[in-house]
Amino acid sequence: xxxxxxxxxxxxxxxxxxxxxxxxxxxxxxxxxxxxxxxxxxxxxxxxxxxxxxxxxxxxxxxx
Numbered sequence: 001x002x003x004x005x006x007x008x009x010x011x012x013x014x015x016x017x018x019x020x021x022x023x024x025x026x027x028x029x030x031x032x033x034x035x036x037x038x039x040x041x042x043x044x045x046x047x048x049x050x051x052x053x054x055x056x057x058x059x060x061x062x063x064x
Contacts, residue, residue, distance in 0.1 A: 004017060004038070008048060011053065012050065017038070021040070037051055
């Protein structure tokens, strides 16, 4: 099972991620298969960046 480090500072395991997606708490915005980075939108309309644990968090620029 993969563990993820969230941009919110929390850790999530694969089961946590799938449970939140299946319940509709999160929705996937994008996924990078090369880095494993997942970006999800939370129920609070916030973007959460999930980086596989043990990998460097990418620098991301977001424009509105």
